[in-house]
Amino acid sequence: MSVDTSGSSGPTALERGIPPLEVQGVTVRFGALAALADVSFTVAPGTVHAIIGPNGAGKSTLFNVMSGVYRATEGEIRFGENVLTNLRPHKIAKLRVARAFQNIALSSGQSVAENLMLGRHHLTHAGFLAAGLRLPRATREAELHGKRVREIAEFLELGDKLDIPVGVLSYGDQKRVEVARALCTEPDLLLLDEPVAGMNSEETRRMAAAVLEIRDALGISIVLVEHDMGMVMGIADRVTVLDFGRLIADGTPAEVQADPEVIRAYLGSGDEDEPANATDGPRRGSVQLDDAPRPTETSAGAPSTDEDRA
Ligand SMILES: Nc1ncnc2c1ncn2[C@@H]1O[C@H](COP(=O)(O)OP(=O)(O)OP(=O)(O)O)[C@@H](O)[C@H]1O
Numbered sequence: 452m453s454v455d456t457s458g459s460s461g462p463t464a465l466e467r468g469i470p471p472l473e474v475q476g477v478t479v480r481f482g483a484l485a486a487l488a489d490v491s492f493t494v495a496p497g498t499v500h501a502i503i504g505p506n507g508a509g510k511s512t513l514f515n516v517m518s519g520v521y522r523a524t525e526g527e528i529r530f531g532e533n534v535l536t537n538l539r540p541h542k543i544a545k546l547r548v549a550r551a552f553q554n555i556a557l558s559s560g561q562s563v564a565e566n567l568m569l570g571r572h573h574l575t576h577a578g579f580l581a582a583g584l585r586l587p588r589a590t591r592e593a594e595l596h597g598k599r600v601r602e603i604a605e606f607l608e609l610g611d612k613l614d615i616p617v618g619v620l621s622y623g624d625q626k627r628v629e630v631a632r633a634l635c636t637e638p639d640l641l642l643l644d645e646p647v648a649g650m651n652s653e654e655t656r657r658m659a660a661a662v663l664e665i666r667d668a669l670g671i672s673i674v675l676v677e678h679d680m681g682m683v684m685g686i687a688d689r690v691t692v693l694d695f696g697r698l699i700a701d702g703t704p705a706e707v708q709a710d711p712e713v714i715r716a717y718l719g720s721g722d723e724d725e726p727a728n729a730t731d732g733p734r735r736g737s738v739q740l741d742d743a744p745r746p747t748e749t750s751a752g753a754p755s756t757d758e759d760r761a
């Protein structure tokens with residue numbers, strides 16, 4: 452597999468053998484609270500699939516189940532032949548599932564290259580001793596990994612920042628390093644947790660473009676939890692909407708934007724008998740579905756309260 456930086460399409464998901472991600476009847480209970488209640492949907496191979504919903508809808512809980520941080524009370528998540536539910540995070544990572552965290556999980560004193568190399572650690576075969584003794588096989592392997600790290604860094608416009616400590620980079624660049632680190636694990640499924648939270652409009656536009664390039668160049672599946680409706684509606688192939696732990700809509704961006712229950716969840720009073728109207732204001736989120744800018748336009752991003760990370 453190579454990263455195509457020319458903008459043209461790379462291998463398709465079918466050619467790469469990327470399987471679907473199937474969420475089947477997943478329920479997660481915390482005491483009396485059902486953070487997720489019987490949620491089922493499928494992420495088609497090679498697509499950008501967004502998960503949206505007002506604050507507390509269960510988005511992060513779903514991500515945490517997908518990546519092995521939380522256990523499902525009921526139901527399962529399958530990635531092809533593998534059942535992800537209730538595997539430990541490192542086992543899920545071995546199944547080529549990578550997560551880029553919302554709260555940047557990088558080693559700030561180390562360079563971009565060193566952080567990206569950490570993403571390739573599990574792909575290293577030469578062993579600690581051989582690498583330490585600089586044996587030819589270990590040297591060859593290190594060169595190959597270094598080449599791949601540079602390719603991925605260039606792909607995410609970080610090629611000229613490889614030797615810079617991550618801690619001194621701009622916030623937007625650090626978020627790009629976080630995505631690059633996840634890509635360095637060579638995933639088949641990339642979980643992006645609010646990748647543009649806290650970014651300015653230009654950084655958001657670049658990240659949106661990068662996500663589409665990743666999908667097109669690598670053919671991998673991308674699941675995106677994001678509050679920025681401009682980003683979501685501009686780049687998602689499909690959108691799943693959660694509200695109070697329930698799946699209330701699953702369709703194309705146009706379909707979910709026009710769905711009355713989705714509009715009610717974001718804008719309505721929560722009273723089923725009362726029609727949603729703009730004067731109600733946002734209920735728990737602070738986003739508007741109808742006038743969301745495209746990612747090429749100004750898209751500052753809705754404030755997020757998501758604090759969790761594995
Ligand atoms: N570890 C936990 N223990 C108890 N309750 C939890 C836990 N994690 C999440 N919850 C609860 O589950 C519900 C869903 O939370 P979750 O964080 O998944 O929502 P979210 O959609 O990610 O919201 P936001 O947009 O604010 O990030 C909330 O009511 C939350 O308080």
Ligand SMILES: [Mg+2]
Nearest residue numbers: 510511757758
């Ligand atoms: Mg969250």
